[in-house]
Amino acid sequence: MEIEKRNGFVEFVKKYGMFVVVGIVIFAVALTFTLMATIGKSVPAGNTNLNFKLPMNEASIIKDFSNSELQNNETLNQWEAHLYVDFASENADVFAVLGGTVASVENKYLDGYTITIKHANGFESIYSSLNENMLVKAGDKVDAGQKIGTADNTAEGELKMGAHLHFAMKLNNNFVDPNNYLDLQEK
Ligand SMILES: [Zn+2]
Incomplete structure (x- = not known):
């Protein structure tokens, strides 16, 4: 059973390995773009690291x-x-x-x-x-x-x-x- 399974897997990799690799690459690229777009959008108006001071003292x-x-x-x-x-x-x-x-x-x-x-x-x-x-x-x-x-x-x-x-x-x-x-x- 084990051996057959492994053979099956090897066969699968031989037949479809290229598609799997291409698929992973496409997925990775898509994920990167999605993340970049999300990060770009999710910098909200109020969330910055800028350190604002007050315009007047004790106002x-x-x-x-x-x-x-x-x-x-x-x-x-x-x-x-x-x-x-x-x-x-x-x-x-x-x-x-x-x-x-x-x-x-x-x-x-x-x-x-x-x-x-x-x-x-x-x-x-x-x-x-x-x-x-x-x-x-x-x-x-x-x-x-x-x-x-x-x-x-x-x-x-x-x-x-x-x-x-x-x-x-x-x-x-x-x-x-x-x-x-x-x-x-x-x-
Ligand atoms: Zn005013």
Whole structure:
């Protein structure tokens, strides 16, 4: 019985060995591509090894991010989504949340003086309602935690909130909730 079985197996390998090898190779290649595709897709928006710092020291969130629930904007007297997080602190210093390159420094309609920094992995951080005396210019390289300006009340659209930082983050040009990246519990 044993010998017959073994012979059967040898026969099988002789007859079909090539197909088995080719099959295994195809399977391995397919598996590799599947794994690569899965890994590529499964790097979720919130899961990065980037070490974000907070944009202000000892700040409180005076208005949080919301993309579905509308919030009242007392200045403009309207209900609106707020794709930003507003920070206020006695210490008005504003810091880059991550190293990167300053993409723009501008005075924006409703948002006031605004610095935009481009980071790795498609991230951008946006700092609005700043004092006009900003410490960086477009093209500057900045480090995480580097002071870039001070919070003020230059955002016409949020004047009634007083001096604060109107802060946003984008990933691949889409606004994302900074709560997913910054450790805002430690504020
Ligand atoms: Zn705001």
